[in-house]
Amino acid sequence: MAPTILFDFDGTLALGDGPITAFARAIAERTGDSEFAMRAEAALAAFATGETDARDGYDAVTRIAREAGVDADVIGASYDDSRALLGSSEAAVDSPEGLPAFLETLGTHARLVLATNAPGDGITALLQSWGVAEAFDAVHFTVGKPAGLVPLIRDALATGPVLAVGDIVENDLAPAAELGADTALVGATFARSTATATMRGRSLADLYDQIIAWAAAASRLPDASQTSTPAPSAS
Structure with a gap:
């Protein structure tokens, strides 16, 4: 066999939230929402403690972005931004x-x-x-x-x-x-x-x-x- x-x-x-926080920062930068990264941090903490049924950290951040009316294209581009940083100090x-x-x-x-x-x-x-x-x-x-x-x-x-x-x-x-x-x-x-x-x-x-x-x-x-x-x- x-x-x-x-x-x-x-x-x-x-392991680690580095790429996910980079994703949140990218959304904040693309939308001009200076408080988005802070809300994303709270969403990640809620996911870690089981206070949300999000599938993972990316899903937790995506949900609050959608709730804020962020366009799907912006979310996708922000994800691509974060993946380009994978493994760097900005997405460790x-x-x-x-x-x-x-x-x-x-x-x-x-x-x-x-x-x-x-x-x-x-x-x-x-x-x-x-x-x-x-x-x-x-x-x-x-x-x-x-x-x-x-x-x-x-x-x-x-x-x-x-x-x-x-x-x-x-x-x-x-x-x-x-x-x-x-x-x-x-x-x-x-x-x-x-x-x-x-x-x-x-x-x-x-x-x-x-x-x-x-x-x-x-x-x-x-x-x-x-x-x-x-x-x-x-x-």
């Missing part, structure tokens, strides 16, 4: 502690795939700076989750078990679960989400041992195409 693990990027491999992110060693070990048991809705701007450079760019067998940007994740999961399931890891149930996990894959929920909603998940933890680092154990067990499963009983020959 050849198991596959699909990782989300923002909120899963990339961190990786989970011990990520290189974890992925190196995991890669001996499974195929590793990065699948994100974000554009590639800055992501490849970040992966290189973290020392994990070569750890992934495939990298997919601007996937268009949730629907865009479905063909990736189907292709992976054709070769073995699949584990989808992410911080947004609707985008990262639900498409996988519907197709019979296992799921790992990380991030701010890990404890309060009522969604079913195979495993869950505050951070990806909290699940290192469980994910490695899953991959090791999945890689030892017999290949049905090679172990099926041959049909009896005609006598």
